[in-house]
Amino acid sequence: MPSEVRAVVAAAKDAPVTVETIVVPDPGPGEALVKVQACGVCHTDLHYREGGIGDDYPYLLGHEAAGVVEAVGDGVTDVAPGDFVVLNWRAVCGQCRACRRGRPWYCFATHNATQKMTLTDGTPLSPALGIGAFASKTLVAAGQCTVVDAEAPATVAGLLGCGVMAGLGAAINTGGVGRGDSVAVFGCGGVGDAAIAGATLAGATTVIAVDVDDRKLTWARDFGATHVINSRETEPIKAIRALTGGNGVDVAIDAVGLPEVFRSAFYARDLAGTVVLVGVPRPEMKLELPLLDVFGRGGALKSSWYGDCLPTRDFPTLIALFRQGRLPLDKFVSETIGLDDVEESFARMGRGEVLRSVVVLD
Numbered sequence: 001m002p003s004e005v006r007a008v009v010a011a012a013k014d015a016p017v018t019v020e021t022i023v024v025p026d027p028g029p030g031e032a033l034v035k036v037q038a039c040g041v042c043h044t045d046l047h048y049r050e051g052g053i054g055d056d057y058p059y060l061l062g063h064e065a066a067g068v069v070e071a072v073g074d075g076v077t078d079v080a081p082g083d084f085v086v087l088n089w090r091a092v093c094g095q096c097r098a099c100r101r102g103r104p105w106y107c108f109a110t111h112n113a114t115q116k117m118t119l120t121d122g123t124p125l126s127p128a129l130g131i132g133a134f135a136s137k138t139l140v141a142a143g144q145c146t147v148v149d150a151e152a153p154a155t156v157a158g159l160l161g162c163g164v165m166a167g168l169g170a171a172i173n174t175g176g177v178g179r180g181d182s183v184a185v186f187g188c189g190g191v192g193d194a195a196i197a198g199a200t201l202a203g204a205t206t207v208i209a210v211d212v213d214d215r216k217l218t219w220a221r222d223f224g225a226t227h228v229i230n231s232r233e234t235e236p237i238k239a240i241r242a243l244t245g246g247n248g249v250d251v252a253i254d255a256v257g258l259p260e261v262f263r264s265a266f267y268a269r270d271l272a273g274t275v276v277l278v279g280v281p282r283p284e285m286k287l288e289l290p291l292l293d294v295f296g297r298g299g300a301l302k303s304s305w306y307g308d309c310l311p312t313r314d315f316p317t318l319i320a321l322f323r324q325g326r327l328p329l330d331k332f333v334s335e336t337i338g339l340d341d342v343e344e345s346f347a348r349m350g351r352g353e354v355l356r357s358v359v360v361l362d
Contacts, residue, residue, distance in 0.1 A: 006021060008020075024137045029074040034070060048061060092104040113140050134342060184269075186254050199253075208243060345357035
């Protein structure tokens with residue numbers, strides 16, 4: 001029987017979110033019904049509310065979540081009722097050209113649940129990133145469920161569902177940070193601090209955090225930054241070169257997504273170094289670089305989509321590292337809140353007061 005649960009809905013562009021009763025269908029073939037325990041408040045949810053991703057309103061927000069599988073549909077074999085899972089927004093197909101070449105993290109045909117969740121009047125909802133987890137229950141494709149150690153708190157585990165995985169993966173998977181490397185991370189919100197934590201975990205010995213907010217730079221030190229630069233006060237390229245023997249860093253990570261920040265990252269790297277873009281730019285943004293500099297400096301310019309992660313590989317590993325005390329995922333949780341507090345959490349996010357607000361559900 002379909003479930004009626006409370007959920008956070010964005011009804012129109014720039015309108016404050018509201019908590020509504022929604023209808024969640026029983027899982028059909030290939031689908032899973034998940035009882036959500038916790039869901040982080042991510043910038044992507046705010047982008048949906050503001051119309052920065054599309055106009056397919058009303059949106060069911062929330063996607064950075066963990067919970068317990070309550071039921072599965074026909075043909076589902078990888079997860080079962082009772083499994084503790086982190087939800088992901090890239091359920092790989094296993095059949096596309098990327099999957100067949102053994103590169104499923106580039107899957108070109110990821111999928112979501114077929115059935116729609118709705119308002120009580122039957123209006124279909126568009127779940128954020130195919131998840132919609134600011135709700136007591138949500139319906140997803142079974143491949144969006146990754147089983148992890150149930151001893152991990154849901155408030156921590158769910159963060160791997162989006163921003164923290166994006167940052168960790170930008171450093172480890174996309175940037176290929178290794179032992180003894182030097183790294184600069186531009187932007188020290190949740191994604192940037194995760195990149196700092198990833199670089200530290202991978203063995204980087206110089207990790208430089210760059211931001212315009214001293215409070216965020218203080219947070220960055222908690223995740224392993226060895227040096228911090230306030231770019232309102234200090235020209236970052238010169239400062240980074242001064243900290244790296246005049247050479248620049250091996251890997252520069254743009255966790256902001258602004259053309260001027262990417263340019264700084266480009267020129268702050270060493271010859272043959274790597275630039276990674278993980279901050280999400282807006283559609284109208286343009287980047288202009290002298291092509292001779294692109295050629296002459298060598299190296300690689302990469303984009304990191306979801307940290308180039310493979311959830312079945314990365315989520316359990318990162319949870320294990322957290323449980324061993326080697327990855328401070330708990331430090332990302334600034335506060336826990338209820339469904340009714342999501343709108344105010346967006347305001348605190350905009351003011352830079354939190355790394356992550358996490359909605360805890362009954």
